[in-house]
Amino acid sequence: MDLSNMSVGDMRNLQDQIKQEMKKREQSDLAKAREQILAIAQSVGVPLKDLLATTGRGGKTGTVAVRFRNPEDAAQQWTGRGRQPKWVKEWVDSGKSIDKLRV
Numbered sequence: 001m002d003l004s005n006m007s008v009g010d011m012r013n014l015q016d017q018i019k020q021e022m023k024k025r026e027q028s029d030l031a032k033a034r035e036q037i038l039a040i041a042q043s044v045g046v047p048l049k050d051l052l053a054t055t056g057r058g059g060k061t062g063t064v065a066v067r068f069r070n071p072e073d074a075a076q077q078w079t080g081r082g083r084q085p086k087w088v089k090e091w092v093d094s095g096k097s098i099d100k101l102r103v
């Protein structure tokens with residue numbers, strides 16, 4: 001297809017057609033994948049609710065408990081995981097012990 005001879009309007013129309021076709025194919029692929037997954041689950045005797053309930057983390061779900069809280073602003077909390085929030089870094093940089101933030 002030679003796009004150099006097409007008008008801008010024709011190219012926009014083509015673009016719209018492509019978007020519609022892509023959406024249709026994505027929906028079709030999703031439906032096929034869903035059917036295949038259900039067929040596999042049924043073939044091994046796994047109920048659908050059990051299949052959907054699995055999280056991939058060994059079935060563990062939930063939140064991590066807060067381990068640190070800002071005494072000046074109780075809304076500022078940190079679990080101790082990941083990067084230290086700015087308020088924790090400022091607290092430690094000022095020479096104060098992080099243990100004083102423990103909940």
